Amino acid sequence: MPPHPTPPRPTDAELEILSVLWRLGPSTVREVHDVLSKERPIQYTTTLKLMQIMAEKGLLERDESARSHVYSVRQPRERTQTQLAGHLLDRAFGGSARNLLLGALSAKKASREELAELRKLLDEFETGRKS
Amino acid sequence: MPPHPTPPRPTDAELEILSVLWRLGPSTVREVHDVLSKERPIQYTTTLKLMQIMAEKGLLERDESARSHVYSVRQPRERTQTQLAGHLLDRAFGGSARNLLLGALSAKKASREELAELRKLLDEFETGRKS
């Protein structure tokens, strides 16, 4: 199977793996599993199988040169996040970024510092530094 | 099966139905289906089954008093949106609302008006009107 040009949106379980890899960088199944298994009950072969499937789907890249294969994400974190945010924006928020932000802030109150960060982000978009 | 106290997070197909109901308000399967079938190919009984399942899950409420049952959403739109945004915020953004907003704006450039709306929303949270 040829690798996806742009990989599919990760499922929930796959997102867990990605999150760990975003933190650790390129890692073996063992390393990912050790982190994951501290968060919830899961067998080693389950983590393995997930990562194998993710490699097939083009979500991960696999380096087989060592005895323990090393997996790395195939898209930078930002790209995956944009994909996910864009999807939710479309499907659940009718494209309204305002309502998405409202939802996020309602779900988890932001600190004063975080509000300042958000404001700064808007500044960057207004001055065209990010548009 | 007793109705869910708080219904589960809707799936993608279920979200389509919800989106239509958010626009139309309480509706029959026929009314929802007519909208949906303009967006993509789908059979009437598929729409019907989906809505029946959603009622079972507690996502929709069903009024059977008329020949054609009338379905309505069981949670206000805002609540479902908060649930979805919160979930994504957790799973994909490590809780960073800033990165979620960045993802959203990267996916779909906001107009100057929308940026102003976003700013206003932050104002409301800062002055405590929404905290």
Added chain:
DNA sequence: TTGACAATACGAAATACTTCGTAGTAATCT
């Protein structure tokens, strides 16, 4: 009242997702 139409109920196939056990194989230890 019967035929045509429109709605619901239901079973079930097709697909996708998640999980894990078993088997095989390579590395390491005694």
Added chain:
DNA sequence: AGATTACTACGAAGTATTTCGTATTGTCAA
């Protein structure tokens, strides 16, 4: 070498999701 350990490969079960066909039932007009 033989035993032990650690890894990958793979099949497959269990569950959830999505889709649709068939059967049944209610409504209404002729």
